[in-house]
Amino acid sequence: MNKIIVFLFLSSIFGFSSYGQKINKEKIDQFLDILASQNLAMGSLSISQNGKIEYQKAIGYSSIDADKKTAATIATQYRIGSTTKMFTAVLIFQLVEEGKIKLDQKLSDFYPNLPNANKITIADMLYHQSGLHDYTKDTNYSDWMDKSKTPNELLEIIKEKGSDFEPGTKNDYSNSNYLLLGYIIERSFKMPYANVVEKRITSKLKLKDTYYESISNLKNDSVSSYKYFENKWNPVSKTNLDTHGGAGALISTPTDMIRFIDALFSNKLVHKSSLSKMKTIINEYGMGLFSNKYGSENSFGHNGRVEEFYTAVWHFPKQKLSLVYCTNGIAYPRVDLIEGILKICFNQPFTIPSSENSNLKTEDLDKYLGQYSSGQIVVNCTKNNTKLLIESKGKTFEVETIADNYFGNKDLGYFFEFNPEKRTLQIKETDNIYLLKKGN
Template identity: 30%
Template sequence: MKISVNAIRYTLALVATLPLAASAQLAPDTLRAIDAIVTKALQDNAAPSASIAIVKDGKLAYAQAYGLASIDPARKATPQMRYKIGSNTKQFVAAAMLLLVEDGKLSLDDKIARFLPDLTRANDITVRQVLAHTAGYQDYYPLDYLAPFMAKPTTVDAILANWGKQPLSFEPGSKWEYSNTGYAIAGRIVEKVSGKSLDAFIRSRITDRLDMRSVVDTSATAWSADDPQGYEAAALGPLRPAGAEGQYWVWAAGNLAMTASDLARWDIALMHDTILKAKSRKTMATENLLSSGTGTNYGLGLFVRTTPEGRLRWDHGGEVTGFRSQNTLFPNDDTAIVVLTNGGGSTSDQVTGEIEALLFAPAADPAAPVALNKTRTLFVQLQAGTPDRSMMSEGLNAYFSAQVIEDFATSLKPLGEVQSIVELRANSRGGLTARLFRVKTAGRTIRVSTYFTPDGKLDQFIVYPR
């Protein structure tokens, strides 16, 4: 007897399995909202299941699985199931290299010729550059589908011989370009220096120490019938079982699989310097610069970014055939979001973004609607060159001289009608309330920085390009 796919896919797989003491960190309304976010996202049919884990205040606060690990035969997903995490593996490879730095066995500034002298321009490229995607080695796996040749087994040596000895795509350090080849090189360096297989080193120095018992190296361990089935869709067609990369194709670039909870345990350890020393963690999560001084938004195995609201975010996505992952950390907030799926598309990104918005939603601010309305009103008035000075403090009145008003009107009127205004953040400073707004007009999107006095008057109104 077959179970209805639709009946199961859009319902929760099971109740959370974490102790109540852990789950209590998230309010019941928040848990219900998270469940609704994931359940709704699965209705897009890009993935049949999702497994998530939430870290709050440095603790595992919630773990849940939704939908189907297998469509036919129908099998529910559970939080205990491991999913392939793809390129989120790179965090572990970078951490392994940093542990060897701590051991005094190598330096990030060592030339790779010390370890792999036969590779292209090995005397000009550093360990740091292969981890930071600035070395110039051509990516051996840029495609988002499984090419026929990649369904067959390979070896690490073959990957290095075929892609590590080609001419560089650019001068080392001059450009950022994502390269799985760089991580194959990094993985082999870890093995040469440690005297262990990459899997054994990561297991002994990282995952076993964190009690991450679900972790497997998919290059060495067969994917079993108890694990989730990966799925892909052609265009907008139905989900169909996906194949898998041949042995060693993803290796150091994306070979690990684990539960969402175990990946969350790694996030906690990374934010709290449990495995890496603080200096190493800082190195891993510091943006690398190109030789021109341009930023890359990438550390070592992690993207390093700041949200529009000013929140520090470390993140990485992962993709292998039939699976997607998104791992996002907010170190200053001691929070992390893990989303793993057994399908393609943007489900993991969508769920992460919506949970992020939920967890960091601003507290209720009764003055916010009034402030937004005043900001809109004054903006429109300044476009016309006729501001209502009764809305302003004495200081802002002085700021808006005839020349300043003329400059505001001349530059803002051509932007056209205001289409939307959104408050991005608010905070207190010097007895005032600072509010930053994003203003979308017919012509462009800009930002307005305001300060409000306790009696509600505008004490600052400065317009910035987006």
């Protein structure tokens, strides 16, 4: 099975005319309203042009308690997960600019007992090239994710798990890198990470809804994340964010994150030379940023996930267009949600998905029927009159039409996009895409 872990948004292959038109706010409203009405998504979206916020909208609920539902608003605060890493990278470059640390400085200057500490540089950690094993993987993380762990306990976990590869030889995403960078920030500024973020970023930019969540700084714990199954949104257990520090402990809103990314790209947080280094891509990784192409247009940003909170933050420098979407419940694949919004923003053809518009005849399903595989997974597509059926691993389930060549089962969280001409099938589940090919 070819598994594509999409921590960026979909890289489109078509071209389009230069950007310059106004955002079609009404069409974005329709798109988000359809997703909300079909329980496919909950969350908030903000879009800016030329540093000015042009669009804001919230859908779904910030909390669901039996029959009591609290509607989400543009002020709803979300856990932003790994998007925190952009803040950490900014603070590291501020330290570099002030001569307090160097990018080629070794980890051994701070934590000499960690694996390969005398070989790993600050730059290696920013680029995810350290080789340090991710402290959330192969460590029974699910057993202690809601518990409090001290920095010393986490350092011991990283030490015990050792190194996955020689520093600088490849890139491999590891939360351990930015957890350690967060600790280095605390030691260098001589204050807690939360205070550094507040002093150096949020106060400066007046980000009133962005802060570090810890047990001692729990400003708003009312927003939960949810997974859709059994025909309803079900709450997901919360992690202890304090454990994740500079790797993923921040709370924010799309509006605040728009202001942050716009400030970063207008050199209000770091010098132009520092931003240039952050944007320098090695094997698809930048320093606290990722890059992606939408058609021929470049963008920079970062995605984040913790529990069922997902965040996407992207900025198009050429167009001076920024987009931030935060969600606490999503069944519809995030890659398709973001791509749909971008198509609307760039005035590209886009049909708003809706199962209510489906009127397929049984013969219309014939082009999808057959066996698809990737080597590791096999899927059989059959039909029952006008219903498409998917069979995998001995289980068969029905899918409903979402759009042309696109079907889904939101209760299971799986969506299926067919390309009959190329004889391919993409199976999507929130942030993962699996590519299968049709047999003879």
